Amino acid sequence: MIRRLNRIVQDFLRPIRLGIGRKLWDRKNKKNTELLKDKKLDMSRVKSILFLRYDGKIGDMVINTLVFREIQKRYPDIKIGVVSRGTATDIIKFNPHVNVIHEYKKGKERELAHIISKESYDVLVDFSEMLRVNQMKFINLCKAKVNIGLDKSDWQLFDISYEKNYRKHITNMYESILNIFGIVNPNLDYDIYTGVVVKDEIKRRLHELGNPENIVILNPYAASKHRSFNREKTLEISRKILKDSKNMLVFIGESGKKSEIEEIIEILGDRERVKYPTLSGILEVVELIRYSKYIITPDTSIVHIGVAEGIPMTAVYRLDTGDNNSVVWGPNSPLAKQVFSSDIPVAGEEADINKFDVKKLEVY
Template sequence: MIRKINRIFQDYMREKRLKIGKNIWDRKNKEKIIEDNNFIEDNNIKSILFLRYDGKIGDMVINTIMFREIKKSYPEIKIGVVTRGGAKDIISNNKNVDKIYEYNKKTSEVKKLAREIALEKYDLLIDFSEMLRVNQMMFINMCKAKINIGINKKDWNLFEVSLKSIDYHYHISNLYLEILKFLGIKNIVRKYDLFPTNYMIEKLNLKNKKYVVFNPYAASKHRSFNLENMIKISEIILEKNFDKLILIGTKNHLSELERIKKRFGDKIIIPETENILEVVELISKANLVVTPDTSIVHIAATFERKMLCIYRREIGKEDKNSILWGPNYDQARVIYVDEKVKNGEEIDINKIKIEKLKEKIDEI
């Protein structure tokens, strides 16, 4: 009861803070813009700043479409990206990104970075947030780009252009394609763009070997496999004609993964990776990828690897998540964990029917 009251109070205060923040920061001397055939050329855009301060790796993978397609048509345009964490690492050697700015949530750091960016005088800023927090409003205001584009921001003064919000009946990449078309980019190729390391395959002696990458983990326990299911899934994979099974996890997961290796022996590899691009390299050559709904789905999609991904779906409700964030290519297969849950509860991925998973792996 106390937790419920606290949640109601926090929601109420959040709404108040957002209103106050909007009153302070939703200000801009709007540029007169031309929305004709080619937004970039008509408005003399020479530099574009992308805001991806959420640090989500999957979103950034899909965003790489935009970096490449803009550079393909306008190689002289400067592209800057504001991001953090693993999303920063995923584009650290992207040849289509000219400058990466690391976002820190601390208000003092937000102001410091915004002042640095303001000195560079970007012509166009593109923000992908459907909802802006106060620090993000302040950041956009202080970056002082000539033109700001936002998603579903019709009633904001901070944005010259408001593009339609996400359509949950289509894959998220459609939103990026629509923005590119609005900018005047033509002949768009939908493929994502990642530049992995080139030493992990050799380091782990995987060259010319058939191997599977199994990622058991996601952002929450309800979306991650427990040890019992990890063992069952590993056993199913190892029954097939693969040379190695690579288990992916963070340093916090190592002790759990070692228990699986102890059970199955040398066919299991638990790589000690330093960054996400080393994981990207392993996925890029895998014969099969098995993962819940995480950024790994989009990384595997980049290289069109055979993939089995596991999504959750509430019985009786429209399935929007797996459409919006699905793999979106022919070599991938999806298994749904269907469950009816009470309000506020989460579907547990560990309710998966293992026989169903086995059938899909046979199919692949």
């Protein structure tokens, strides 16, 4: 009850805070029109671009890699900086198309913006659908010559606005951003670079397991319990995978889920063919996925990592309820099959992803 009241209060206060923040920070002292040409950029004058990915979302960063690559492919001398946060930073840690990574810390926006402003970026690209006050302030203080934002045509802070089509995959939005940079018909594949140390570590782990050829990865977890597989559903999926005697079932999931996964493995009673390796970071997860033959996962970043690595999968989604999430953030790959929960959300409750038929899952 207290949590619900707090949410009501926050929903009431949010537009007030945002309105005040916009009055303070929705401004730009100088419009650098020499960098603009017909609502696009004059790329003969652009030497550096800063991308803001301070949401810390791993899947978003995976998809974003296509933008970094396509820009440097077309303009190899351009400096690309990325403002990143948390584990998502590892996705671009070894990316050859990213020149500078700026680590974002909430509450430290002014300090980071001061550092960035000294680098004098020509272009700043923000991906936020709704800007919070600290983000408005941050963008203003970065002092890029041209700011580009999502649905910001009525803002003074932004020089160019682009749109998100909620009937198409998110890569359509990135393609429209690349068009602003004069790039048409781009390659929309994603790239993840893991580094030599990670590659060698996963090779060593797999060697200890006898270099299995039929690894099926099961990721039961997403960002919330409503989007994660429960124990009963995880066991049901596991037994389906283990029906094929050639398969090795490998669980992935954060360390906080260790006891839960170990209980599931104990119930399955086949420790020779069921493994839960202790992985150090998202890049080891990526490298392990490269050696798998199939993935089963709910709607989360593992979907986009699997697509980046070209691994067949089944991805489980909740029914769309107006946001078209399964289209916008779906796998968008011929190697992926989407299965949907039949649960319909009621007022104040999230839909349960576990209301789907395991028989619909495919395991090659």
